[in-house]
Amino acid sequence: MIQQFADWLVYGVFGLDARSALGSSVNFFFYDAIKILMLLFLISALMGIVNAYLPIDRLRKFLTERKLCGFQYLFAALFGAITPFCSCSSVPLFIGFVKGGIPLGVTFAFLITSPLVNEVALAIFLGAFGVKVTLIYAISGILLGVVGGWVLGKLRLERLLSPWVQQLQAQSETESEEWQAEKTPFIKRLPTILRDAWGIVRGVIIYVIAGIALGAAMHGYVPEGFFESYLSADKWYSVPLAVILAIPMYAGCAGVAPLVQVFVAKGVPMGTAIAFMMAVVGLSLPEATMLKKVMTWKLIGIFFGVVTLFMILSGYLFNIVL
Template identity: 60%
Template sequence: MFDWIQKIADWIVFELLSLQKGNHLAEALNFFIYDSVKILLLVFVVIFFMGIVNSYFPVEKVRNYLSRKKLYGFEYLMASLFGTVTPFCSCSSVPLFIGFVKGGIPLGVTFAFLVTSPLVNEVAIGLFIGLFGLKTTVIYVISGVLLGTISGIILQKLKLEKYLSPWVKQVLENSQKETEKFEIERASFRYRLPSIWRESKTILKGILPYVIVGIAVGGLMHGYIPEGFFEQYLSKDNWLAVPIATLLAVPMYSGASGILPVVQVLVSKGIPLGTAIAFMMGVVGLSLPEAMLLKKVMTLKLIAIFFSVVTVCIVISGYVFNIIF
């Protein structure tokens, strides 16, 4: 789907700039160009799509449904399951976060979706089956869904809405006014479209610096981390390998489909499967670039709490995998 972007990146780096393949700068720059174009396109599409959804979103019905006490956490499970069928990476988190909160979805339920969505999707599942077999894939999917569900429940209990960034609060306030106007005028889609387009451009402009910085960090890590660096610290004899793997993953950036081949290599070199999967979950769900993106919508305290809860859940999942396998 994005092969044309890769061809452009290759042409710029290896032909226009005459850099050699395998060179650290070349690999970092190639990664940066490819992911910048791909992610910005994806993010804008997500923003625009969420804008359309939000303009018709039955806020009160959804809020009332998710607020029913008899659900007993079912809303968190549903959000996690929805995350498994959506092909969003962690870089889509900002527009999705805004869209869910604007739709009146509780913050914890939104977090449940954001945790699961980049970890489990159809591409990752297909690769997982091919690399590790059906049994391991089923266990991974279940653990990913439970990870999102449990994280969402914990985060909701902490009542973190006050730690949303002022920018998001302003977006929510403007959104409420716009929604009221649409309800009064019963506007058609053609009438709503210019407003959706303007809001999409405004949000993209607001998050653009964070996207660029995040991808740049990921590119540097991608190009300059030496081969064999992780294997040195993640051996099966190290009881702290799982938390170390999770923490080492934080500076990295990749989607689940991009990091899975690395996980296979780590496992083939003797690193326990649970440790390797904890590393993958850390790369996909706890990356520094993602933190840079979330800085636009969350305060530092909320990011720290979010990452801390997810880190603990990932570490526990890693140990469980190591026990099972």
């Protein structure tokens, strides 16, 4: 329905050509803006309900003080793998996790894996490259989330969260304790939960719109064949170059996975093509723009740097084993 509305508005009301770069960009902008803002509101409201009934302090202590031997990162990565979100759509859920007091490394494990592994990517890979490549890609995407989340968690970066998020965490914990003490009926809590959810949307809407606008421009105006011309030669620097060139892009698995098949058919090494896809769907400038409301630039830089390094290493490994 959102796509139909975007098509009607852009191609019907605005009269833009669906085959033009401008029409494609504007359509992409309206579709993603509506989808992500709705998702952000719904997830924020859902997390508000969870916070109202779940003793957040107890959950936080369970995840930080119990010796789970790293399984908390695996659980978060597996949850990311079964949620069909792109990098920007994962940000609202990431905000909800952080707001609820879930350890930062665990939330990063989700944020890394969620856009990389989903049913669309696996279906396309299965049809194009067979079971072996599909399994290697899926397992490596989950491991990337686990290892990346663990490394980021060990760095203890909570101090680099934005003051806005720290305030949300304190407010969420206080409200949860008050409601549990008062045993307030759900119907009386709902207006406060919805008001807080709208407050979160209002607090990040500028960053969301800016990020989507940037992604839409890249979606419509990056020429076809641009990346193939730089990645076709099997050079030692092809993997890091693929990742660096991919970061400014913004697309989901459905949009970029078919390109991997084209790249490989035109001589791009498999590992290089997969590293490119990982960077497109897992890291993007629009995602960084949205995360700016949640993190300081230093934390965003650390997150992108760690994940970029692991993607490059994965690309080299794929080129060796595939």
